[in-house]
Amino acid sequence: MPRPLPGKPAPALEARLVGGGTWRLAEQTPQNFSLVVAYRGLHCPICKIYLKDLHSRLGAFAERGVEAVALSADSEERAAEAKQGWQLPDLALAHSLDLDTARSWGLYLSAGHGKTSAGVDEPALFTEPGVFLVRADGTLYYANTQSMPFARPSFEDLAKAVDFALQKNYPARGEAE
Template sequence: MSQLTPLFPRKPVPALSVPTLDGSTWSLADSKPENFTMVVVYRGLHCPICGNYLKDLDRKLADFRERGVEVIVLSSDDEARAKQAKEDWKIENLTMGYGLTLRKAREWGLYVSSGRGKTSVGIEEPNLFVEPGLFLIRPNGELYFATVQTMPFARPDFGAILKALDFVIAKDYPGRGEIIDIPAEAAE
């Protein structure tokens, strides 16, 4: 099994390219946002919490675009499951990617879970699937902000992210949590 790799602000993120439901391929290398690219990883069709989360983002997509943020949502689901999620959840505006490999998910510091049968909505979990994550990436490919989770609960609120973006953009606030050498006396 591949190792979980943490990502650090102010450092380049791994390459990322996925097919999308509109028939194209989305690539981070081709993303040219004014301020940030926001990559939102969801668990997949089997996750009703993901549906509500993405519906909220779908409603707020224009607000992110006004702030110069390009948005992609993706999962490890195959194309058929991603299409069903889009239809079932009534996602109208988001670019939806699919087929995120588990190895690529690990490169991005994401957790992987094993399926446990049918969920509360009666949909079978895949044998293995990626847990949620949210990444803000600067136009130069460096990580600005990341959150990864081991469960579907308590994800970052998109309204709060929009407010934070207003501050971050206005103040040119730097990414925090970068790799630094910790002095020996502070390490204890």
């Protein structure tokens, strides 16, 4: 399946939210960007650290006109456990991401291999990490997908990149076909 291209319309995206409701990319109205963070799931201790960092920076992103959502293919129960156990009360956390939708976003999928170092079973299939910025007009601006849980882009750096992009009216890159 081809990956999405910056500068082009982002693929459709929707997932159910922990606590009720559905998050739909097409319904988002950020001042500048929607920040979409795909995480592996409850089984991933690195995801816990990463999403806690994102949670701590939600205000900084909001000041930049960026609204964030984190999503996974985890079940509602596992996502709710992550939201509560990882102390993410203000982060929109979505679950049950359709794997075909994940593929349309260029996310890598992995097969479960039992318990992780956190002592939690991996699901049979789950997504690997991805970070995306989608402009308010629905076009993809930034995409970062990974095949491993390690060495993710920092949210501090991403906030600085948003500042630069907005100040310089920097175009989406990686757009050439």
